[in-house]
Amino acid sequence: MADDRTPETRAQRELRQFVARLARLGLAILALVCVGAVALSLTEEVSLWVGLLHALDIVATTGAYPPKHEIGVEIVRVLLTLLGVGTLFYALVAVTELLVAGHVADMLAARRMQKMIDATTDHFIICGYGRVGRQVARDLRGAGARYVVIDADPANREVAAGIGVRFIEAEPSDDRALRQAGIERARAVIACVDSDAENVFITLTARELSPDIAIVARASQEDSERKLIRAGATRVISPYxxxxxxxxxxxxxxxxxxxxxxxxxxxxxxxxxxxxxxxxxxxxxxxxxxxxxxxxxxxxxxxxxxxxxxxxxxxxxxxxxxxxxxxxxxxxxxxxxxxxxxxxx
CATH class of the missing domain: 3.30.70.1450 (Regulator of K+ conductance, C-terminal domain)
Known part of the structure; x- marks a missing residue:
């Protein structure tokens, strides 16, 4: 569920839905042409092949074949025209909706960001981009260190994008997010979200994925310090x-x-x-x-x-x-x- 909130995953889900919608539209047009071909071959008293050509001509609105002025033929032509043009117009609307919604752009931007992260080594992973996380990022940037931020808040993603921060919009405790951040190549993980329970989950996940990595965790309560140490944190800091x-x-x-x-x-x-x-x-x-x-x-x-x-x-x-x-x-x-x-x- 956490992954569904990332821009790339949302874009991929929307793209899959769009492809499925186009597939259904394609099947509907194919069925319409086949039914139209049979109907025209019967009403015009022509072969099935000629009926198929006439049905394609009507659905595509090309007008390559002259119409026959017979009531049965005209009824079939009207139905094919309405249904064919309506289906094609619906397909055009679906394509326009996909482009206007910007999901493709989000997916391309997320892929560019992931390529930048994949090229980053010996970096720090900051889990949480609140007040503490932003201060950590400022200090690391001042020291010339490379870092990747993981946070599930879209508002923090906008802030990070404004200053060019490598950012992954996901839950920091998620295995996939930490792998995307390159935990196997990272120098340390800094767990600084507002929730002590979430910091414990982040520490457990990071320690499982990378047994030797240094983990610095934030704790608000004294009881949480002991839990974080047991979870695998190298150092525990209590800001208060x-x-x-x-x-x-x-x-x-x-x-x-x-x-x-x-x-x-x-x-x-x-x-x-x-x-x-x-x-x-x-x-x-x-x-x-x-x-x-x-x-x-x-x-x-x-x-x-x-x-x-x-x-x-x-x-x-x-x-x-x-x-x-x-x-x-x-x-x-x-x-x-x-x-x-x-x-x-």
Whole structure:
């Protein structure tokens, strides 16, 4: 049922219906000519072959044979003309309807899109093109990565077509849609539809089709995170939970300007050395503890990768540190102002 909503499938269904309609019209015209040939051969008292020629002449309205002015013949001619012209006109209307409806154009456009997708390799498959999916697409496009979007909403297809996104209008959890998106050639699948249940189905389907592919899934509820992991997701992201944690951290520690989760047990942060904090005047070797100081942006400008342990820190300097949550919490406290530290305690 999900496939019936795609433009290509709709166009193919309409085309099959059109061909079946033409076949029925062809049989109707053949039956009309055969009945007309028998009727004319009897009323005109000619052979069946001549009656067939006259019937074809009347149905095609060519007028190659002169009519006989006999009541029986004229009745047959009138019936053949009405039925023949009506049938041919109906066939013309059916052809016009097919072209005007645009189904052929939709099918050709879908085939062109599929050829582009078939030529794409080492790409990402974005399942869902809502607010999260569009942001993922923008970030991937900014990084120069190739991606294919699967979404069942026709409105999202129009938005994607406006910016040239490779788009498949189908349910993201459908096997056929993921195969059309080239899951066997893809680098990763990103399940970011609004429904956690749908993300679980997407994860199960993708893992079944490609056992080794990386799957990043979105979860709105904590219970869904465990289900997605069991379903085969490589990483699970909770936008609401992550944004809440980030907002709380930035509120509690204004000196932290950016956080990146490197792995489950490590994170990287940019921390500003604030005036009056305990870290002012200390060296890199004094403050790093169990963390790694991977970079320093002095207040005077420039950037120092892997600064020397004897480098003294001053107000306004920004350090880039990586470590476990415990060691990073220590650094955050070390570079917090006295008022902020007191408030947090």
């Amino acid at each position: 939970k992550a944004s809440g944690v980030e907002m709380a951290r930035l509120a509690l520690h204004p000196q932290v300007s950016g956080v990146l989760d490197v792995a489950a047990e490590y994170r990287m942060e940019e921390i500003t050395v604030t005036a009056g904090c305990a870290g002012v005047g200390q060296t890199i070797g004094d403050i790093r503890g169990g963390s790694y100081i991977v970079g320093l942006r002095p207040a005077a400008g420039g950037f120092e990768p892997q600064p020397a342990p004897e480098t003294v820190l001053g107000p306004g300097d920004v350090i880039m540190a990586m470590g476990t949550p415990r060691t990073m919490d220590r650094l955050e406290t070390l570079f917090a102002t006295t008022s902020t530290t007191g408030a947090s305690l």
